[in-house]
Every structure is written in structure tokens, then in C-alpha cells.
Amino acid sequence: MDGLDAYERLGVRRVINASGRMTALGGAAVRPEVARAMAEAAGSFVDVAELKAAASRRIAELTGAEGAYLTTGAAAGIAVMTAAAVAGTDPARVAALPDADWQPCEIVLQAGHLIDFGAPLRQMVRLGGGRPVAVGSVNQVRAAELAAAIGPRTAAVLFVQSHHAVQKGMLGLDEVTAIARAAGVPVLVDAAAEEDLSAYLVADLVAFSGGKAPEGPTSGFVLGRRGLIAGCWAQERGIARPMKIGKEAVVGLLAALEAYVARDAATESGHRRAVVDGLLAELRGIDGIVLGVETDEAGRDIPRVTLGVAPGAGFSLAELVRELQAGSPAIHARTHHLREGRVALDPRPLLPGEPAIVGAGVRAAVRRLTSR
Numbered sequence: 001m002d003g004l005d006a007y008e009r010l011g012v013r014r015v016i017n018a019s020g021r022m023t024a025l026g027g028a029a030v031r032p033e034v035a036r037a038m039a040e041a042a043g044s045f046v047d048v049a050e051l052k053a054a055a056s057r058r059i060a061e062l063t064g065a066e067g068a069y070l071t072t073g074a075a076a077g078i079a080v081m082t083a084a085a086v087a088g089t090d091p092a093r094v095a096a097l098p099d100a101d102w103q104p105c106e107i108v109l110q111a112g113h114l115i116d117f118g119a120p121l122r123q124m125v126r127l128g129g130g131r132p133v134a135v136g137s138v139n140q141v142r143a144a145e146l147a148a149a150i151g152p153r154t155a156a157v158l159f160v161q162s163h164h165a166v167q168k169g170m171l172g173l174d175e176v177t178a179i180a181r182a183a184g185v186p187v188l189v190d191a192a193a194e195e196d197l198s199a200y201l202v203a204d205l206v207a208f209s210g211g212k213a214p215e216g217p218t219s220g221f222v223l224g225r226r227g228l229i230a231g232c233w234a235q236e237r238g239i240a241r242p243m244k245i246g247k248e249a250v251v252g253l254l255a256a257l258e259a260y261v262a263r264d265a266a267t268e269s270g271h272r273r274a275v276v277d278g279l280l281a282e283l284r285g286i287d288g289i290v291l292g293v294e295t296d297e298a299g300r301d302i303p304r305v306t307l308g309v310a311p312g313a314g315f316s317l318a319e320l321v322r323e324l325q326a327g328s329p330a331i332h333a334r335t336h337h338l339r340e341g342r343v344a345l346d347p348r349p350l351l352p353g354e355p356a357i358v359g360a361g362v363r364a365a366v367r368r369l370t371s372r
């Protein structure tokens, strides 16, 4: 070959991802054994239905779920879970979606869960034929408010477990599930980026992104109860068709999940801390930069280095972020808390050697910004 990788050959810049498992930055850099499995699968034919059935059985086994459904990502998972709750396996209803001119089709969710993960969550609900109904206020939802919003028009309650969602004042999953159960409606969970694949099975269906925690290819899966999982598969003859997962991604996702469930949490935790220490060492002593360490806002075991800009530094944090993203390689920090005066560097997606590149990149960016 010409010594360039697939991206360089197109003139596309290398990215140093210190942001997280971001779909917009390619999700995960898959392990070599995952890439090998995908290459092997890509080069031959297979009965896709048979492959998906076998892979979903194995995923259910690995996670302790009754059943699993495979798709292209968690966003697709939300649309398909909704469709399963609204249309079930009825062929006429499946074919009519997203125009559900019947009841129940309402999907009830807490106001603080009405997120945008790069696209609005409620649009995914509509795509599945659901009518989103938000309950309460963005900082406060009362149990009685949720109970009152559930009625004969309610197809399901959707719960969002995410760092994107408001953490304060929302009802917890156990509480939401108890209220929904009492009313006889299923609970759907968007757990796209969560690490514990079995923790949300108290709900009826749970959507994950295969490219986030499990570090698989661009893919997604829904876990849950047998009847509703059958409802998900039924959508393959309807709205799920444009969300179909390919044979390579099925095989890659499975290889990634096998490695993910076999991982050692203590080793992983130690690795994250070592990368954080490495980043701190590389970033110490840069004029105008204030360093810190914070833990994940959604309670996952993820320490992150924070960067702030000292008063009088001569540049703003937003300018620093832009400068880092505009460079080559482009360096992407986690900008969720930019308006609160800090950005974070996530140890998980950084590859060996990259903390030094981040250190040099921040140093060079600060030099450029202060010599304007």
C-alpha cells in the first residue's frame, strides 16, 4: 500500500478522540479480533435471518435477557422499541407505521428525559409511530404526575438513562417501572451509552449502542422480554428496513460483546486512572490552563481530566476548543460542560501514545492563541 490509512487517502484528518464514545467520531476503535471477524464475515454469503437469529440468541445469553433484537444503533433501537409497543406484530399495523391512526400510541416520558443526542429523541419516537407526551418540568417530576399521564392512550413509558438527561428531580427507573406496571403499560429504556448491560432489565425493552460501551462496530441492540422483542423483529417488514444491520456488523458486534462481558472491571478501572495520570503529566505547567479531575455525571466509573482557562489568559475556552478541533490531527475534548467553564478529556477512547499528542496539541494551541 502507499503507507496511508483509509482516511488519509481521502485527505480526511486523523482524529484524537478525548471526547468519549461518540457516534460522530466513529463510535469505537474496534479491537483487532473484532476487525478480523468483520473482514471474514464481509467476504462471503450467509442467510442473514439465520445469522441474526443465532447472534441474538447468543446476546440474550450473554446479558441474561429473554431476547435480543439487532439494529444499526441506539437511535434505531428507540424507533423500533416504540414501533413494537405501538404496532406489535400485527402486519397491517407494522405496514402503516409511522402513521398510527389507532390508540394506544402515546409514549410518556419525563420532561428532563427529552434529550437531543445529535438528533431529537422525540423524533425517533415519532418515527416508530409513537406520540411523545412529556410529563412534569425539566427539573422536577412527581410520581403522581407520571401516574396521571398514563391512561388508555398510553402505549409505553420511555425512560432515558444517560449523561445527556437531567439527573436532578427525575424519578428513578424502579419508581417509573412500578408506576407503569400498576397501569399495565411496558417500560422502554434508552441506555445507549451505559456500561452495565443487565442493570436495566427490570424494564421491558432496553436499547444500547454497539459502538459505545461494548466498543463494537456501528451497530445497536435491544434487550428485553420475548413478546416485545418479537414485536421489534416484526418491524423488519416496516420502518426497521432502512435501519438494517449488515452481516459484518452482526459478527463484529458479537465479537465485541464476547470480549466486553469477559473484561475485568478492576483492570479497566486501573487503565482509565493510568491514562488520566498520563494526561495530567503531559498537561502540567501550560500557562493559562487550569487542570482538574472529575468523575462521570451519570455515575459510571469514568474519571476525566478537566481543562479550564484562567482569568486573564488572553483566550477563551471556546477558542481553545475550536483551535484543537481545527488542527491536524484534530483533537476532540468532551464539551458537555463548556458553558460552565470546563471541558473534559475522556481516558476511554485514547489509544496508546495519544496522551502525549493531546499535551503537545494543547500546548501548541495555547501558543497560537496567545501570540495572535
Ligand SMILES: *Cc1c(COP(=O)(O)O)cnc(C)c1O
Pocket: 023, 072, 073, 074, 075, 076, 117, 160, 161, 162, 164, 190, 191, 192, 193, 208, 209, 210, 211, 219, 220
Ligand atoms: C448515543 C446516544 C443515542 C444514539 O445512539 P446511536 O447508536 O448513535 O444511534 C441515543 N441516546 C443516547 C442517550 C445516546 O447517548
